[in-house]
Amino acid sequence: MTITTSSSKAQNRELAVWFQKIKDGTIKLPRFQRFEAWDRGRIKSFFNTIIYNLPVGITLLLEVGDREKFISRSLTTAPETESRVAEHLLDGQQRLTVFWRLMHNNYEYETYFIYIPEFDKVDDSIESDEVFVYCQPRWMRKERKYPLWADNPKECFRRGLLPTNLLQPSDISSKIEDWITQATQHLKPVSGSEDFEREFEEWFEVKKQLSARITHFREVVTHFNLPFLALPTSTPKETALRVFINMNTNSKPLSLYDIIVAEVESVHGESLHQLQEHLEARCPLLSHYGGTSQVLLATSALLQNKLPNERGMIEMDKTVMVERWDVLERGISQMTSFLNSQGIYDQQRLPTNAVLSIIAALYSIIPDSGDARGSAETLLMKYLWSSFFTDRYENAAATRAFADYRALNSVLLGEKKDSGEPYAESDVPVLDRDENPLPTIQSLVTAGWPKKQTILGRGILAVTTYLGAYDFADGRPLTPENVGTREYHHIFPDALLQEAGLGSFLALNCALISGRTNRDIGRKDPLKYLKERYAWSDESIVHQRLNSHLIPIEELAHGGYEDEELGDTEKSEKIQSDFRAFLHKRAALVSRAIDALTQGKQITASEIV
Numbered sequence: 001m002t003i004t005t006s007s008s009k010a011q012n013r014e015l016a017v018w019f020q021k022i023k024d025g026t027i028k029l030p031r032f033q034r035f036e037a038w039d040r041g042r043i044k045s046f047f048n049t050i051i052y053n054l055p056v057g058i059t060l061l062l063e064v065g066d067r068e069k070f071i072s073r074s075l076t077t078a079p080e081t082e083s084r085v086a087e088h089l090l091d092g093q094q095r096l097t098v099f100w101r102l103m104h105n106n107y108e109y110e111t112y113f114i115y116i117p118e119f120d121k122v123d124d125s126i127e128s129d130e131v132f133v134y135c136q137p138r139w140m141r142k143e144r145k146y147p148l149w150a151d152n153p154k155e156c157f158r159r160g161l162l163p164t165n166l167l168q169p170s171d172i173s174s175k176i177e178d179w180i181t182q183a184t185q186h187l188k189p190v191s192g193s194e195d196f197e198r199e200f201e202e203w204f205e206v207k208k209q210l211s212a213r214i215t216h217f218r219e220v221v222t223h224f225n226l227p228f229l230a231l232p233t234s235t236p237k238e239t240a241l242r243v244f245i246n247m248n249t250n251s252k253p254l255s256l257y258d259i260i261v262a263e264v265e266s267v268h269g270e271s272l273h274q275l276q277e278h279l280e281a282r283c284p285l286l287s288h289y290g291g292t293s294q295v296l297l298a299t300s301a302l303l304q305n306k307l308p309n310e311r312g313m314i315e316m317d318k319t320v321m322v323e324r325w326d327v328l329e330r331g332i333s334q335m336t337s338f339l340n341s342q343g344i345y346d347q348q349r350l351p352t353n354a355v356l357s358i359i360a361a362l363y364s365i366i367p368d369s370g371d372a373r374g375s376a377e378t379l380l381m382k383y384l385w386s387s388f389f390t391d392r393y394e395n396a397a398a399t400r401a402f403a404d405y406r407a408l409n410s411v412l413l414g415e416k417k418d419s420g421e422p423y424a425e426s427d428v429p430v431l432d433r434d435e436n437p438l439p440t441i442q443s444l445v446t447a448g449w450p451k452k453q454t455i456l457g458r459g460i461l462a463v464t465t466y467l468g469a470y471d472f473a474d475g476r477p478l479t480p481e482n483v484g485t486r487e488y489h490h491i492f493p494d495a496l497l498q499e500a501g502l503g504s505f506l507a508l509n510c511a512l513i514s515g516r517t518n519r520d521i522g523r524k525d526p527l528k529y530l531k532e533r534y535a536w537s538d539e540s541i542v543h544q545r546l547n548s549h550l551i552p553i554e555e556l557a558h559g560g561y562e563d564e565e566l567g568d569t570e571k572s573e574k575i576q577s578d579f580r581a582f583l584h585k586r587a588a589l590v591s592r593a594i595d596a597l598t599q600g601k602q603i604t605a606s607e608i609v
Contacts, residue, residue, distance in 0.1 A: 011227060014222065014224065015225075021086075024081060025085070027087040028074055030262075036094070038097075044112075044133040044135055058092075060090040060243070060244075061228050062088040068085055075097050095226070104168070109138050111136045111138055111163070113134045114161070116160045119157060119158075122160075126159065133164075153179050157210070184206055245262060256314070260297065276293065279332065288346040288347065289350060290350075295332060300321040303331075303361050307402050308358070308398050334366070335356060340480060343478065345465070345480045349458060352393045352397065354398070365412055382599065386598045389594050407427050407428040449507060450510055463597070465478050465483075466593075466603075467549075471515075475545060483512075486513060487512070497579065500572040550593065554585075555578070555581050555585045
């Protein structure tokens, strides 16, 4: 890094100049810059600072010279031009993007205004004595943007609201005049009116005051100073990149992904954003499992034999990551297909995300077909389900996952240990039943509600999704397309269990089905309620749909809780006894399925029940 003996001095630049440079395309963003990140609160706060002419922080530029050091892109919604780029914006993107977009008022779901209290003539509207930036949320309905008044000058003016695009520091005098005319047209007196002269003077005075207010704020915006520091054209590329990484944007540090995006751009001239877009297009299912960036960085770290955590992602060679991108894409694509084959369709039902990068990285050495692939995927099944039903990833998941990955990798490659013996499945920690035993019946009985982020609770639910989790109403199996519409249903009604003083939010009392859950089941017997609600016509339908959830029908059918001859104590004891029997029987069925799945066996509900 080049060391200089003199420090840079901030230079002044009015917003009108910034506006023109963005419009002309002479100032752009290095492509590695993150995208828009400010919410409505920050947008309003920043523009309030401008209209009250308060100071803001320094913006950082890199002077470009004859050739751009980084591939660049325009600010969001700014025009693409053929102008020669003179400056790269290293810090200040959020502020200048907000400024540009407010000057065009082109946010999709918000419209911004300056609120002027003396113009507000609508009762029960904003009710403030202060001038401030106001945000009106917008929404689409039948191809029209609501509320309609936000695009109507008259209705805006009646509420004391001036659109921020009227303050644009360019020649828009005709647009301003048109807006003022439309905003005040309803006040213009009718020719021939008895008091026409007085009414005309009042109308003219309102227009004059409105014009004066707009002019005032336009002057404030035009001449507002947004100072900057500029790195000279002689600044080495790596120095500019390091300065960018070390700086914070509005007190919000860059994420690890932002930093790696910048490093990839620097060392390889590739856009990680574009590579990620290509990956997501090739593998659309990946988005179902949460953040794409985390999976691709963790997988890339593993492929370089690094820990799948922040440390490993920082240490990995970014050039190697790009050069092996096709391997990365193939692994992640195969991983999502494998998870789908196991009935794991999305992040909300995934017991632990530690498995994602492990499986994706292992696919880099698994062939596309043949006996070797079948054998490898059997091993992956053992790994996947063992990770769901042991305590292996409850703590220090990255370190333990890395140890499992290295052992699995050695098994798949047929490598030998120092002793000369080949690596075996017993060398994989998560598959070692002495070190990582499977859950007991009691631990299954007490496992928490799977909607929460508990590995065991979600693991129990995952067994039923693997078996199809047929819907109670239409009999359709769970699929990637309908999983998002499913709901977490209490098999023994919550209201019924509450009467007996029992908690209902247990994994074994949950079934993932479609339709709104009836919250007012009351004392109805579970099986009777289900038959009434879903109009089951014969026993075969009952067995098919309940068996796919490993719901023991006999224990569900005891019932009799609506019997009026039962006293409160007797009824509570019966509910407790029946519910306990149901939980233990279902736990036994789930345990049987767990034993099979962790051995890499493909199972059906009928085999288990």
